Amino acid sequence: MTTSSENDNRPLAVLRVDSSARGDASTSRALSDRVIEKLKAEHGDVSVTLRDVSAGLPMVDGAWLGATFTDPAERSDDQKATLSLSDTLIDELRAADVLVIGVPVYNFQIPAALKSWIDLVARARETFQYTESGPEGLLKGKKAILTFASGGVDLNGVADFTTPYLKFMLGFLGITDVQVVAADRQNLDETAVDRATAEIEQLAA
Template sequence: MTTLLQINSSLFAGNGQSSQLSDKFAAAWKDSNPQGRVITRDLAAEPVPHLDAGRFGAFLAAPETRTPEQRAVVEFSDALIEELRNADVVVLGLPMYNFGIPSTLKAYFDHVARAGVTFRYTANGPEGLLQNKKVYVMAARGGLYAGTPRDSQSVYVRDFLAFIGLTDVEFIYAEGLSMGEDSKRKALTDADAVIGQLVEPLRAAA
């Protein structure tokens, strides 16, 4: 059974445009994979705690020395990582807030980036340990940033995912959402069309 992990990071949960795009992708994927499973993680409904010294210390502590509180932190991180590891496909709903990613998504990233678990350092540099997964990023923006120097968000997300081994990443952009109704309508229509094009080969193979 193939598994799709859907991660929504909009502050508005399912009402966010990025969440709605990832919902459409997940629904189309499920339609093309009737036997597949969709797991949804909504970072607004269930926020991941932001990393602090105590939580980081729990990751660094030797297993046999961890306190009950530290074990709980590590077990929570392990569960997030296992969910990601077991996914065959990942779709990420990604809004842009002040040129960056939502802080809740940064918190999620901080809990799935674990030395020796999702990446390791070698003589040739870091090596990602989560591999052989396709990632689709539904990037919703109020303005027009893709392909410009101001789009540091795409670079950061792509670099982070590659760091843990996820190198097959495709961005689907819906931009200009705050630039009038015509711009918004066109952006969402174009994004819907791209989603259809991405899922159609799966439907044909089903």
């Protein structure tokens, strides 16, 4: 994987997004740890920004929508304050070369907090734009690694609604290079975490 950081001699910028509510017992967090270790081993100089959303994020509401669809030059101070967290999250995304996103499966979907993160960063004119040929993502040239953890859901199985959604949304924002490391069906397969750990060692550099 050749990144912009390698071309301009700056540290590899990694944005790590954790969403599991299980803390130190979380499989997705443990897998993300290993992915970060792998990146550091391969790239040496790595800068990691951690965004832990597990405690929850504000949900998009009418005030937020009104602010984001108001011309930036005409936003009130209240509207700017309403968008301040979204602005920060988007800045973190823009600065990243690689995203490492922890994806625990809750009731066949991503955690609500991770969905809120997506809602806050998917903003017209900021991370995507509408063109004559359709929507265009503005976050091109980045790589995403998803650390998927489930108790009974098969990765890419009929009940996996998480990875198709995340791949679509990341692609919508311009991030099409997406790899998935999966410790799936942990309640049924005692080797799931070992398999995922082995997958991390095989990640494309």
